[in-house]
Amino acid sequence: MSWPEELPTQAPADLHGRIVARLEARGSYPTWVLFAALAGMFATTFPITILTLSLKSIAAEFGVSEPTIAWVITAPMLCSAVALPLMGKLGDLHGHRRIFLLGFAAATATAVATAFAWSAPSLIGLRTVAAVVGGATIPTSMALVFGVYAPGDRVRAMGWWSMTTAAAPALGLTLGGPLVEVFGWRVVFVLQAIFSVAALSLAAVVLSETLRQRVRFDLAGAGALVLTVGGFMLPLARLGSGASQTPAELWGALLAGALGIALFVRIERRAAEPLLQLAFFRKRSFSASLVSNAFQGAAYMGAFVLAPLAMFGIFGLSILQATAIMLLRTLTLALASPLGARLGMRIGERGAATTGSLVLTGSLLLIAWASDHEGLVAFGVGLVLQGLGHGLALPSLSSAVANAVPERDLGIASAGNRLTGTVGTAFGIAILTLMYGGENTGPAFAMAYLVGAGFAALSTVAAWLMQDPQEGACPDAIRSA
DSSP states (O other), X not given: OOOOEEOOOOOTTSHHHHXXXXXHHHTOHHXXXXXXXXHHHXXXXXXXXXXXXTHHHHHHHHTOOHHHHTHHHHHHHHHHHHHHHHHHHHHHHHOXXXXXXXXXXXXXXXXXXXXXXXXXXXXXXHHHHHHXXXXXXXXXXXXXXXXXXXXXXXXXXXXXXXXXXXXXXXXXXXXXXXXXXXXXXXXXXXXXXXXXXXXXXXXXXXXXXXXXXXXXXXXXXXXXXXXXXXXXXXXXXXXXXXXXXXXXXXXXXXXXXXXXXXXXXXXXXXXXXXXXOGGGGGSHHHHHHHHHHHHHHHHHHHHHHHHHHHHHHTTOOOHHHHHHHXXXXXXXXXXXXXXXXXXXXXXXXXXXXXXXXXXXXXXXXXXXXXXXXTOHHHHHHHHHHHHHHHHXXXXXXXXXXXXXXXXGGHHHXXXXXXXXXXXXXXXXXXXHHHHHTTOOSHHHHHHXXXXXXXXXXXXXXXXXXXXXXXXXXXXXXXXXX
């Protein structure tokens, strides 16, 4: 089965065409595409840390409870997870540059509107819209980056990607925190709009369009996938935010998710142009990477959320002291990501991902011991090792997924990688928070961190089951399907 594809062309005389031609002549075009993608990601992700720390003041301003205003974090995470695969596939079908720019422009306009939110529901709604349309920028920008880097160089690009992912919230907290103290939480969205306009302008000038597929969008498969992701993410998101749910609500959502999986497999097997080729999952280079990424997210972010609670409850640290230690871990992650990319290029994606996962496992075991024995120094060392392990593994896990699929499916593959990480994150936060149980004691935190270490160990096993690029290369049948 084959289909015609078109590559949109730019007139050589226009500004965009001249700039791209000049950058290509210098050999720096891939670097500028990466820079444009990272600028867009920074603009959309840096507010999250500041917003999380501002929830109490926002709740007071609007006269609502903190669990209610927590949906400012939970609802966008849930809805963007549902939308990620759809946005990625739209990029494959209609061009990643087009979807990236449209989504980024809509997110920028929504950021401006969010600064004028008049109530808790309006803030939650605008944040959710921004997350959904801004979600278009993540799989499409990754696909744009993968499209200009050779398979062997993609892990290097993902090193910088992971570094920016880690550094954006930290920089947002460092630079934006003082402004929030003076001007209030609304300034976060003013800053986001300013950064977004700058990043959008750069992207419009630098990015070139990708190949488009002239096929019909798999609407039925998309609907089944929405049911699947929504069914599993809703109870996890509510549990992570502390919202109550009845057993009937919990089991009803999980049943909907299970039904969605069955429908998705059935639809995709029969679809002439499926949303996602099920044949990809038969390759360990694809499926094992996704599984490892999910457990990485569960282990790292679940432990990340518990860390300040442990520092307050066990060690009696102040907010300033805990923030400084948290920033140290984030800095380690940012610095370790390019190192992880180099390691992936030297020993292979499988080796680098396995090494990083092992370090993450050891770090959480150390943190569990430190929690039980109230050892602050050991706790801090464990946090630094946690950032190191996560940074070593992430670039190889991301590039392995991209290298396992043909270029026409880079958008949906990138979205799938991001989606599994998001689901894993929600799962880890929910389970580790449940294991902690609100008891500010060393043994309670130690038990939660041991569960996190178990997730990291599962990530290690999955990473070990990955294949080398030449083993995991797409069969000709898939490439020409």
